[in-house]
Amino acid sequence: MKNYFIKIVLSLLVLSLVINCKSIQKTISDADLEKQILSRNQEIYTQKTKAEKVTFFKDSEPEKKWADSIYQQMTLDEKVGQLFMVSAYSNKDSLHSQKIDKLIEDFKIGALIFFQGGPVRQANLTNRYQSKSKIPLFIGIDAEWGLSMRLDSTYRYPWNMTLGAIQDLKLLEEVGQHMGSESKRLGVHFNFAPVLDINTNPENPIIGNRSFGETKSNVANKAIALMKGAQTHGVFSTGKHFPGHGDTSTDSHKTLPTVAFTKERIDLVELYPFKRLFDEEMASVMVGHLNIPSLETTENMPTSVSYNVVTTLLQKQLGFDGLIITDGLGMKGAANFKGPGDLDLAAFLAGNDILLCPEDVPLAVQKIKTAYHDGIVTEDRLAHSVKKILHYKYKIGLNHFKPIETKTLYADLNAPENDALQYKLFENAITVLKNKSEILPIQNLNQKIAYVKLGDDTNSAFVSTLKKYTNVTEVSNTNVDSLNLELKKYKTVIVGFHKLDKAWEKHDFSEIELFWLKKIAEQNDVILDVFTKPYSLLSIPNFDDIEGVVVSYQNSNISQIVSAELIFGAVSAKGKLPVSIHNFFDVNDGITTKKINRLGFASPENQDMSSATLSKIDAIASKAIQGKMAPGMQVLVARRGKVIFQKSYGNQTYDNSPKVTDTDLYDLASISKIIATLPNVMQLYDQKKVQLDTPLKTMLPYFSGSNKENIPFKNLLSHYAGLQAWIPFYKATLDKNNNPLAKYYSKAATAAFSTKVADSLFIRNDYHDTIMKIIKDTPLSLKKEYRYSDFTFIILKEYLEHQTKKSLQSLTQEHFYNTLGMNYTTYNLLEKFDKKVIAPSEIDNYYRHQTVQGYVHDMAAAMEGGIAGHAGVFSNAMDVAKMMQLFLQKGNYGGINYFSPETFDVFNTCHFCSEGVERGLGFDKRIGKDGPTCQCVSKSSFGHTGFTGNMVWVDPETEIVYVFLSNRTYPEVSAAGNTLAKEKIREDIQQIIQDAILK
Template sequence: MKNYFIKTTLSLAILSLVINCKSVKEATIVSNQEKEILSKNQEVYTPKTKAEKVVFFKDSDKEKQWVDSIYKQMTLDEKVGQLFMVSAYSNKDTTHIHKIDKLIKDFKIGALIFFQGGPVRQAKLTNRYQAASKVPLFIGIDAEWGLNMRLDSTYRYPWNMTLGAIQDLKLLEQVGEHMGKESKRLGVHFNFAPVLDINTNPKNPIIGNRSFGETKTNVANKAAALMKGAQSHGVFSTGKHFPGHGDTATDSHKTLPTVAFTKERIDLVELYPFKRLFDDGMASVMVGHLNIPSLEPTENMPTSASYNVVTNLLQKQLGFEGLIITDGLGMKGAANFKGPGDLDLAAFLAGNDILLCPDDVPLAVQKIMAAYNDGTVTEERLAHSVRKILAYKYKIGLNNFKPIETNTLQSDLNTPENDALQYKLFENAITVLKNKSEILPIKDLNQKIAYVKLGDDTNSAFVSTLKKYTEVTEISNTNVDSLNIELKKYNTVIVGFHKLDKAWEKHEFSEIELFWLKKIAENNNVILDVFTKPYSLLSIPDFDAIKGLVVSYQNSVISQTVSAEIIFGAVDAKGKLPVSINDAFDVNDGLTTEKINRLGFTTPENEDMSSSTLSKIDVIAAKAINGKMAPGMQVVVARRGKVVFQKSYGNHTYDDSPKVTDSDLYDVASISKIISTLPNVMQMYDQKKVNLDTPLKTMLPYFAGSNKENISFKNLMTHYAGLQAWIPFYKATLDKDNNPMAKYYSKTANSEFSTKVADSLFLRNDYHDTIMKIIKDTPLSIKKEYKYSDFTFIILKEYLEYQTKKSLESLSQNNFYSTLGMNYTTYNPLQKFDRNVIAPSEVDNYFRHQTVQGYVHDMAAAMEGGVAGHAGIFSNAMDVAKMMQLFLQKGNYGGINYFSPETFDVFNTCHFCSEGIERGLGFDKRLGKDGPTCQCVSPSSFGHTGFTGDMVWVDPATEIVYVFLSNRTYPEVTAAGNVLAKDKIREDIQKVIQESIFK
């Protein structure tokens, strides 16, 4: 650890006092580690006055009456039985169940602590055992990170070490509230949490992740917030392990750890969190099995059996009046001191109220009753604990016990709000410790990025989320030198260290991993992301070569997702390190990083939407697939810059074919207009190269002298120019049997036929000129009226390429896709992707006579070589959502201004609404009751649909982005027409999205 020197006279004086030395000179014998611990923990706790203390569970006259009435009726064996909290399991056989039945019936035990099993099984057993008990039973559970610590099918919250990195105490309180609600719903009265141990020893084998950190104030602050939340829901919190298990190198489950500190040091450091929480109203405390010679001189006497510790220190000196519970009496740290029965008696005589997990209840009862009969245990002593136990049973509501209802228990314990909170926790916990040259967040998405995995646990959520931002290549090799050769072509290397997400597992880097990390970092720009406890960093000798260092604490799906968001700037880093790492990093180190407005990921509840309502999308998707309206589809919903729903349904075809995945590509048809052509046109407008009144002849001199020369930019963009809807250009190139004529097509490419229309089908190079001439010469409609036309965007492509001298394909790629991270968005996808990741759009029996897969469905676009202004783009829903989010953010995404907000507003304005034309410039609007929306979106909303079964829609009023992609045209467009549209599948999903918004 860092060698902190005590710099002030006051600090030296306190240090001298704490280590019980007579002078500053004598203090130099203390280790540097001890100096550091003390230097970080010098704040002295000032106890609250009686009026200031928090009382969560107040006494009442009715409570006293109930306790008196029960106690007066109790026999001696019933009183003694109340002292025992016995281990129970819901995953054991009937032998165990009958054993508990017998202990309740014959020995009148007062409490159970449940360990492994499941929630419904535990609830049913609790009801059984409560029905058998004359006095209602206390039910406890050791659930430091939630019920999942013991029970399957329940929720797990982060380790305390992870929570220790969070600065917002309200979030800790919410964790406590969730734990309290879940415990109460399960009929649990005690949760043996929070851990109040200060983990000042990094080698501590049993506390570690269970501690909030190595400073007493951090531990106290976090534990107090957790306790407040839990107890606010009527569940007792039990602080542990009194008087402090944090600075030990052994495990009290296996042996008796020694804490060789002075009383003064223990009072200053270890006891601080306990004092804080006592004053804040903690209901109970657990006494650990520790050997502390300065507090208990009897050799090898555990603190749990020490009158000096339990009565003199805890009750008399510190004034604790709540329930006092031993740690498990079967643990070797206590069991090695005395045998069963004798140990229980010693612990009770020491001042404990509840004896936890006794080895032999009948023998312990016998020993205590014998001690009562011979006067060793007085009536006063017995009454003190039993009456206190009964009082707390009243406080928790056991005077009016009701059986646990199990029908909805599973769903009640696993609500969407759990994941919502978990996202917030990791957003606030994940800690950035190095950010050399501002490598974080990664802003430049044009660079080449590689990912290398270390560790032996899963990494799929991390890698898949990284790839949602840009192209990230996974690189692996069995030889580090060969690996570095492969990495030379990459600008940035992300190294993820993934370890099994279990509290007591070893999380250290292996020697081989340390060597690999060193070699990789020496030769590359490395971001190291550690998905395990921060102590794993202790084995790294230096961090000089590592450019970026992220501590993600745990290897869960949500921690991996959030960490990837931080790396790409969708979330800013906020966490602070709860422990120190050698000389490299100190407690509370943690850098803030920049948040740039890229799409992030969270649960619907975090954006005030309902998961259960959104789940109705599944039903609508199934209806579409089962009704043969589309074989498969992708749906993405984002709100306020966060993707809250992303799901893929069905298969590529109705036959045995690949299932649709989130990364698969679809032909987005006319959506190409607004995610390729339109944004480029908006940039031209933003650069004042065109305005609303610019005539077409100025934009594109090719049309000078034609009947279209004076069409204004505004009329062109709003489909108010009198252009024809479309022309089937391909028909003129087919023979009487609808086969491509040799005059126009070749089966092989050559200098004259190089425009690829489909597999083994190449169109004459000059046919583009024919298409443009046809468009130029077509008559305009006599009546000026709205008519949607593909010609608009065919013309706009010509305009863009004429003005910029660049192809539309390169404009879209360079101006938008490469910097937006739209790496799955492209024309002619077979040039970049395997055919099997592209959904087919049609079995063409009228033009190309083959399955159209990887080639654009639109015939005119196909005749343009797959690159057209009105169609041709292939993409997936996530990529399309990025462009739509760019529009929602009025031209800014990822910290880049693509065009001004003023330009966006011009294009999203309904310029001819007064004439009944609900259109923007290039964007669809609601278009009345027959339009493409559910009519439940705002007038400011905008979007587009695509012939192949696609829809994108953005509503600025609710900050919603909705993307629906499908291949409804496969295998063919039937005589029934567009059933997907007729049955309003896309609109019904949009309606569900709107209904899911509750704020």
Template sequence: MKKIGIRIVLFYVLFLFVAASCVGTKINKPKIIVSNIPSKTGNSVNDDLKNAPTLFELPPEGTKWVDSIYAVMNLDERIGQLFMVAAYSNKDTVHFNAIDKLITENRIGGLIFFQGGPVRQANLTNRFQSKSKIPLFIGNDAEWGLNMRLDSTARYPWNMTLGAIQDMKLIQKLGVQMGEQSKRLGIQFNFAPVLDINTNPRNPIIGFRSFGEDKYKVTERAIALMKGVQSQGIFSTGKHFPGHGDTETDSHKGLPTINFSKERLEEVEFYPYRKMFHEGLSSVMVGHLNVPSLEPRPNYPSSISYNVVTTILQKELGFKGLIFTDALNMKGVSNSNTPSEINFEAFIAGNDILLFPENVPIAIDKFKLAYSTNLISEERLAFSVKKILKFKYKADLKYYKPIEISNLYKDLNATKNDALQYELFENAVTVLKNKTSLLPIKNLENQKIAYVKMGDDSNDTFVSTLKKYAEITVLSDSNLDSLQEKLKLFSTVIIGYHKSDIAFKNGDLNSEELFKINYLASNNNVILDIFAKPYSLLPIANFDDIEGLIVSYQNSTIAQEVAAELIFGAIEAKGKLPVSINTNFKVNDGLATEKLNRLGFTAAENVGMNPEILSKIDALAQKAINDKMTPGIQVVVARKGKVIYQKSFGYHTYNNDLKVVDSDIYDVASLTKILATLPNVMQQYDQQKINMETTLGTMSPIFKNSNKENIHFKELLSHYAGLVAGIPFYKSTMDKSNLSEKYFKKVSNDQFSKQLGDSLFIRNDFHDSIMKMIVKSKLAVKKEYKYSDLTFMILKDYLENTTGKKLDDLIQENFYQSLGMNNSSFNPLKKFDKNRIPPTEMDSYFRKQILQGYVNDLSAALEGGVSGHAGVFSNAMDVAKIMQLYLQKGNYGNHQYFSEKTFNDFNTCYFCAEGNRRGIGFDKPQLGIAGPTCGCASMTSFGHTGYTGTMAWADPETEIVYIFLSNRTFPVAAENRLSKENIREDIQEVIYDAIVK
């Protein structure tokens, strides 16, 4: 590669030397034939272009370079510059050698790459550039990113999806990223944006490739995208002049006809071109169209029409940039003549670059013959070739350097691609109907929701994301009547119509699908979400029975995730329809929806986090698993109300038999305190049934006349009451090393219905014995910080006696159901499949069985699995919801569970001066060296840790929620290496290190 670079530099030094010796040589100016079609204004340059950017002007040294190169080129080299040949990086050496030959023998000027992969294309680009005397133009169709042609690259939304977005800054930002990626891959021309105004819904080739049917909106978005692309030194190409939007023929297969008058074309189809020229569009692609009002010869393609290319585009519209033909192998033009004649006619018409030509050697011979017989003048040839060289100068090809292959894949697939995708879809998804304000779905405790899939593409992300918000039942039945019978049980039915995100497979509703939608909508409360182009809705004649209608435009994973967020109010609807749907919906229709402050999902960059640093969590989690500190782990990180990291690691056990997935449910141990007991206590406080000075004797009469009677509520929840750490309640239930039949049965009955293991039930009244032992327990003489499980066992008793409801029912009714914590429960085996619950311990002492779905904590087990200090099973996503509720000071889903004052009162350290870091029920960051956090969390942060290897922490200052769940106690709860090696704290430190703003 160094030798290639040196050869190119020497070559250009020679050119400059030749140019210097030719100073003063007269350069003939190109001669443009005057059109016999007058311009509308009588001027050769449209008024809009008077103040156009000087994009096409070169500095003196640039002009000198162009002239010097042209001066030393022979005729073959000059003609060769006009040809941009198709290249594929997914073909074999026969194809590659053929391209080599065209470069070395025919001196072609450029390549347009089609299918393949980025690294393969980069290697070929380097190969082909090394063989070219003058560096090649490299072009690519990247209307929605490089992925339009290349695998392993970013696929951005289609233009029609962008047409729904109202924020032009986002579209310009997209252009910047597309430009960066093109530049990284050694591309100079992106053949985009599409400027066609799609006024015909039946258009078979443009459709979703257009920004829409409104000329103003198409232009606005095209300008934004172009500005972004060209800001990176990449040339944009507007296409397909004079306008391909109102056609019903695919120009790849035939010649479409445009029957509009010239006046109509000037008013509508030419509008974006005029505006784009004024903003500095680099190049235009001329389409293969039959336009009788512009070209009198019948069925004569516009791409080879002098009147279209020279008279109108260059003279009347005043365009000075490069002009490309559309691909000359397309039937829309190739059927009209032989390849060599087509190439010649295209050039005579005024095109500068002949795209995807066929039989290039024969075509060049034709050009040489025409030149020798004066059918092509030197002036005409110089006009296009020098323009091409001018653009090569502007593209810095005079200093061509090979593409750096290392890190190419990583650079093209940077995490910021997904970050932008979230922003784009959040602004595009459009709500067209929202009868009775069904969207977003509120009052989850009163909802029973079913999902029905339609279409032939994947729906996995949509369903999994819906399930992160509420309990969703997925139903399917080939028999429509049977399906409807099942749906009778549900209050809301979400229908997802999923069509392939591969462009040309994105079809319309068929008759069977149409009938199914109509039938289900007439019998149910339906939300229909279309993950396809908006034209898919055209077959639906009547939308009256559809309560909620969403257009998500595409079926990408991010589109599915964002649509689910919208349905549950994590984001609001912002999109506007870019096209009309019969008479039912018109351009710019789109309803705003309410935003509920539920957790959403996005990329780390969108909330000011560095994803590369955040990815270090993976290594720490994997280290814990590899070193057998725990069989499996779940981690969730959220910031500013958005989940930015959710991953599961390892297996349920060290047998590696069942992988941990996000929906798995762990015994969260002491997190129960702040996940179940504390929120209910906070409501009692909020209702002024208790206060910080309320005594334990007042709260629970059983403590009257005891040594604990005068313990204040504030002291009790701060672990500052002098209670013992715990009591071995289980000992009273054993005869030596065996369980006493007085307390346990293998089969349940009315007196023994509380289960603590397989075939193991404890007598129902043992709770009374527990409370008596607590009442009689010792109390420290000196008040000092001492962590005790008894506090929350006492609070559970208080709540049940005060409300008349059991704690497991209380938490479901007051919080879990409305929060959408449908993966959280005491005694999970009553609700969930056992395979979703990683085992917690191999109990060889008391229950003598594997504990899977039964609480690990023995004191909680003796309460039948429901205690104030332990017993909840949950997954990381659910735990994040209640931590977000706390972070939002009692509000979630726009429901106020308790007041901000209540939260602030509970998140206060009342005894910090005495060395006690605890808040009211919450743990707080360490005051000294040892403590539960990384030491980087703010003093306003709060949370809790659990014995089974769990942690939940939230920080109001950084707006971070961090959840870590594991079953580190399996198979035996021996040395707590997870804690000793600070895995949870180190992960928390990574999270804080990842904050960039």
């Protein structure tokens, strides 16, 4: 067999030197060369003998004994009945199921093909029908892209056209394994797939997305992989539609398509995938309803009833000895040739073994029995097909039929591993066809980006994922000129073309959409992303003004998510175009784009985590909310650079308030230390502007002469400097009734009172100096010991602003947030966001006397105008995860080096562990019983907590980022203390995350 393939490859390589590949695929003009190749191929096939074949379907002695025994006991009715595979539905009424019962009991039919319905209903009906059949029934289904092609509540895999873009054949074999496993679980024995038609005609109305592409080698290679996966899981594959339905412009369901090619062309092109799969031991083949004059001279005789095609070509010349099945006999391509009964008999006489979807079983049975008695159908002919059917029933295990267990059927057919595979498939399929000036991936996030939708289907997964990377603005207008005026504000415009995810739908751009695309592209830098079959590009006159072209193939949620990842560089483009697009793009075109280490998105199983285990987080979150430990929360888990779990729980408050969404904003409290102040300090250390032993007086001369002047930088950041924990500065500014004193506050902003504390509350501008003076003058602890202090980061803010001559807010925004795409992260967020997207942190009745929503909860930070080194930043879990991923990647994110790995290692080192100080430089590293973790993370892990109910933790050993945000302080800080911490809610969730690790 190997020698045969080598000969084929060598002959085709020689051919490729003489003939252009496309002309071979579509129009072969050199007839002599065709004949030469045909002759050589025929010689090779003639040399093969059945004895030389090594087959997975080799008959065993027990199998022969069983089949012969059953056959000898069968009546003529039972033998004839085995030939029929009847249409069955699980979404029809009892009259339909009773009809099937009657066909089984009275006409002894041998097989069913299920169409529309649901998996549990189908399983129950299968059990019912099998119980009524003396000889167990074959069960078939059309599941080209999985059971969902016919059944609700089942999983949909990508179209073949999408799979045709994937270069890794192991992935297609994995698809076959999944589909085979699911079919077997449902009691299905035949999957009428893969489609072996080579779609060389873009106008083909019935194949299109169902084909792997327009080149015979791609179709064959992908189909072999899919078939191997399915058949190794105990389900028979059926190649279709023999001898090839790809280059037709009509639908055989409605009429008889004509294929006007020579025998030589058909042998060289259309038959190529079938031959390849025959050599790989495909179990069965479906013969299509086609008019091919070069193969069958009888006018308008469908190939499905042609002896020349089914017996002479398929069985004798090509040596196929598996099961041969007609396409549906009710289809007009066949039904117009002969009436019911006569058509079935003609199909059987042509050499088919199984007659699919007969229109009238009683009449067909009678016609075949009459032909038998008249000697037209011989006993040998009948035995040939019936015994073959029995042999294959034995091979599939029907000699020991067991009813289908339905208890866990739905869960088994919708395993989380399916999503994991789907992510991998689209990561490998999505194809970039144009990338002018490397517009892809978008690296500079400090630019204005717009999104414009074309098409009539949903786009929410795409848009929401784009917005997780940076600020992407949806722009729309009813007038294209007005739209272009709006788009002038933006540097890059992403145009998404979203069409309904149905295989047979026309997915062309409308004339209006083409006009809009042309206008938008003429005046903007455009990335066009089409979420439909690549043939949609055929209607675009040219691509001169379009900078980037992405084919995402389908409009599923996962394809949208992965496509957004690709646009921002979380994954690279790997797909190759399976069809050609005029003279613009050729088969196998596909540009590889750069992967830059931004967070992406995946199923937990993609990252060796368990979805089932992670789902237990829901119960912990519910416990916290019901126990009024926090009204709501966000939880995010990322592993190996992919977000695998992101959920929001509860409401912003315990009252009738909005539900928490993933984009809602929370007061980070002390997490501000490592999200804002610390990374800026790390940059200065990286630039050698400060050293571990640099004293505070050198960093900040303001402290010269104070008791703090010689505190080393290392001690300061390790909370090992003897500083007080905190001082309630605000109390000195209140009267005896805890109301703000007029001496310090104004209800309106003035030149002297412009520092805003809360709504209608402004503190005098010079009070910052008072705070710094208090800190400077406070005594140090007499005993040298660990003491966590907010003063450290209040001081570091002062240091940063002194050193850089910029505000902390500007530094953080310019150096980190803008380039990281942390567009939901900021101080004083009411300047940018509406209150309705902000979780309130407290109903303050002791200082500000109002609901604190959009203003920092920390009183000292509020007195600093909301911008402090120790508190003041608001964000959501996704944005926080970006900074934590940057730390995990030791200073690099999105292709940008923010600081060196060596600097990160210094800051993530516990410099005073021997003295009992379990802190890095700024990072918390306490993983023992007194720390905030589950005690299940590694010593190299690090993170921080926040007073308002937050926690972030990173473990380099498992590559996990964990973010927990809440407003546990709402409506007030409990007199009973921090119940969220006492009940170890955050720790229990972290334990679940650790338990979810599979490897």
